Amino acid sequence: MCSLCGILGCDDHWTNAVARPGVYSHNTDRQARRAEGARRIAAANRVLSYRRLALSEWQGRSYLLCSPTGATSVFDALSHLWPEAETMATRGFDPLDEDMLDWMEAQ
Amino acid sequence: MTPVILLTGFLGSGKTTLLQRLLTDPAMAGAAVLINEFGEVGLDHHLLDRIDDNVVLMKSGCICCTVRGEVADALMNLQSLRAKGEIGFDRVVIETTGLADPYPVLQTLTAHPVLRSHFASGGVLTTVDSVNAGAQMGHRAEAIRQIAAADRIVLTKTDLAESDVVVELRQKLAQTNPTAAVVTGDATTEEILGGLRAGDIVQAAMPDEHGHHHHHHSVNEDLGVLTFSMTIDRPVDWTRFGVWLTLLLHRHGEKIFRVKGILALEGEARPVAIHGVQHLVHAPVHMEHWPPGPHVSRLVFILEGIDPALIRRSFAAFMGLAEERAVA
Numbered sequence: 001m002c003s004l005c006g007i008l009g010c011d012d013h014w015t016n017a018v019a020r021p022g023v024y025s026h027n028t029d030r031q032a033r034r035a036e037g038a039r040r041i042a043a044a045n046r047v048l049s050y051r052r053l054a055l056s057e058w059q060g061r062s063y064l065l066c067s068p069t070g071a072t073s074v075f076d077a078l079s080h081l082w083p084e085a086e087t088m089a090t091r092g093f094d095p096l097d098e099d100m101l102d103w104m105e106a107q
Numbered sequence: 108m109t110p111v112i113l114l115t116g117f118l119g120s121g122k123t124t125l126l127q128r129l130l131t132d133p134a135m136a137g138a139a140v141l142i143n144e145f146g147e148v149g150l151d152h153h154l155l156d157r158i159d160d161n162v163v164l165m166k167s168g169c170i171c172c173t174v175r176g177e178v179a180d181a182l183m184n185l186q187s188l189r190a191k192g193e194i195g196f197d198r199v200v201i202e203t204t205g206l207a208d209p210y211p212v213l214q215t216l217t218a219h220p221v222l223r224s225h226f227a228s229g230g231v232l233t234t235v236d237s238v239n240a241g242a243q244m245g246h247r248a249e250a251i252r253q254i255a256a257a258d259r260i261v262l263t264k265t266d267l268a269e270s271d272v273v274v275e276l277r278q279k280l281a282q283t284n285p286t287a288a289v290v291t292g293d294a295t296t297e298e299i300l301g302g303l304r305a306g307d308i309v310q311a312a313m314p315d316e317h318g319h320h321h322h323h324h325s326v327n328e329d330l331g332v333l334t335f336s337m338t339i340d341r342p343v344d345w346t347r348f349g350v351w352l353t354l355l356l357h358r359h360g361e362k363i364f365r366v367k368g369i370l371a372l373e374g375e376a377r378p379v380a381i382h383g384v385q386h387l388v389h390a391p392v393h394m395e396h397w398p399p400g401p402h403v404s405r406l407v408f409i410l411e412g413i414d415p416a417l418i419r420r421s422f423a424a425f426m427g428l429a430e431e432r433a434v435a
Contacts, residue, residue, distance in 0.1 A: 012223065014389065015353060020390075023390045078353070093354060095359075095425065101417075
């Protein structure tokens with residue numbers, strides 16, 4: 001369910017599509033799903049750490065986003081990551097922001 | 108999954124005329140049609156429904172929950188009648204209003220919790236009027252959005268336009284949306300609809316006409332619209348790519364009319380095709396084989412008011428690549 005709108009069944013994000021013929025996905029079996037989930041969290045944290053946020057898995061089925069001051073947010077769908085992160089960080093995450101790119105390139 | 112073909116195009120560009128002609132083809136006998144305005148041209152077809160523009164946006168909601176109300180209701184109704192055995196159809200054609208941006212309808216197909224289990228986007232067909240399109244593209248952002256969203260462009264009224272105008276328009280269309288093939292209105296049904304989703308992906312993978320690795324071309328300087336492509340000379344990390352493109356479209360989707368490309372992924376022999384319109388990305392297509400040409404990743408963007416150099420730099424930073432060597 002979409003935790004922002006309450007609409008059911010919004011978690012079929014293109015990066016994690018339901019496996020079906022012709023569609024590229026790592027969402028195939030339990031092992032592949034868990035491995036991709038761990039990689040995705042690491043990749044997201046690389047960006048989120050710019051605003052000192054951290055993402056982790058919550059009970060193997062949801063995401064937990066935390067701020068350095070202890071604010072937390074739980075959501076089910078990957079499509080909610082960036083709206084949630086922007087709300088929590090109060091400042092946006094702009095992939096075209098040159099300050100952020102400078103910071104990423106220096107990592 | 109039943110394919111849903113979206114027929115769009117500027118006012119008076121010949122959408123209904125084209126639809127009427129397509130529906131006379133026996134191959135289209137199993138098509139259900141949704142139109143949202145009753146034009147002067149009568150459509151003799153057994154499954155006609157009417158829809159109106161109606162975007163329902165949950166006030167506290169997110170982009171995944173934007174649902175175009177009556178399109179969703181009309182499709183649900185068709186699905187319900189089919190499930191009861193009262194009607195049968197193997198594809199749906201939706202004709203949009205002339206000023207409509209095709210994105211919300213595509214979004215509905217992807218986001219609607221029920222529809223997405225029964226219907227899938229079968230591609231966007233955009234009619235372009237040979238006589239008036241040049242002027243419309245000059246000052247109407249909707250015209251450019253419709254062309255940008257196209258998987259195939261149908262050039263209409265070519266018999267009414269001077270041949271040099273048509274040649275010039277074809278060049279302009281190729282620059283505006285290099286990923287869509289252009290056919291004329293008198294083409295066969297197969298030429299217009301055949302491989303609507305597969306053919307353009309191959310097209311996206313082809314090197315550009317100048318043989319450069321990258322270029323950008325201004326489509327409309329006043330509106331700040333340009334097309335831009337980049338190639339990546341090494342395998343792409345799928346997970347990092349997903350984070351990058353998701354954030355890019357979350358933040359700038361309204362200015363990114365189209366993103367399309369083919370990716371060589373780490374650990375994958377076969378390419379993956381990516382296909383997005385504004386905030387929406389379709390399920391990635393795992394292609395059977397590489398199209399002719401080099402096996403390198405290539406992305407094509409149609410943008411409004413974004414510096415392509417920043418996109419290239421952002422991609423490299425998110426991928427952890429040295430920009431000047433890896434991304435061109």
